[in-house]
Amino acid sequence: MSKPRSSDPSGEMKALTRRRIRLVWEMALLGGHLEDDDARLVQAMREHPEYADLWGRLDELSDEQIERDGTNPILHVHIHQLIENQIAGGEPKEVGQTVEELMRRGLSRHEAVHRVGAVVSGEIWRILKDKRPFDGQGVARQLRRLVEKMGTPRRYAKRR
Numbered sequence: 001m002s003k004p005r006s007s008d009p010s011g012e013m014k015a016l017t018r019r020r021i022r023l024v025w026e027m028a029l030l031g032g033h034l035e036d037d038d039a040r041l042v043q044a045m046r047e048h049p050e051y052a053d054l055w056g057r058l059d060e061l062s063d064e065q066i067e068r069d070g071t072n073p074i075l076h077v078h079i080h081q082l083i084e085n086q087i088a089g090g091e092p093k094e095v096g097q098t099v100e101e102l103m104r105r106g107l108s109r110h111e112a113v114h115r116v117g118a119v120v121s122g123e124i125w126r127i128l129k130d131k132r133p134f135d136g137q138g139v140a141r142q143l144r145r146l147v148e149k150m151g152t153p154r155r156y157a158k159r160r
Helices: 009-029 036-046 049-055 073-089 093-104 109-130 136-150
Strands: none
Touching: 009 036, 009 049, 009 073, 036 049, 036 073, 049 073, 073 093, 073 109, 093 109, 093 136, 109 136
């Protein structure tokens, strides 16, 4: 006998995603071997100790219990993972180049990933809102502007 179909597929997907993240986190805590994507996800989770109390119980919590100061920690670490996956895969090349250039200009890798992630998540939001395709050229322009706003790299800045 097959299971009846859920009337809320997005709720079902959310529950599965939360369970998967919890299981990946538990595997990491046990010292299990994690492959590329999962290893990058766990690294992003570890870089956010302010959310550490959530990871082991995501599938038990409501949206309201998970949200922190207007931020969805699940989405936040997935954006980190997305940027790290793009860097590791070399595509789009502008992502890795921008992170490296922001670091040369004085940001930590973590903050550089945040800044690039803000550009990428903004594009994802516009795709969903406007129901339009990905604008790779537009994202590349935004990443260039991000670097330009940082000013001169530290190693070239005049000492005062």
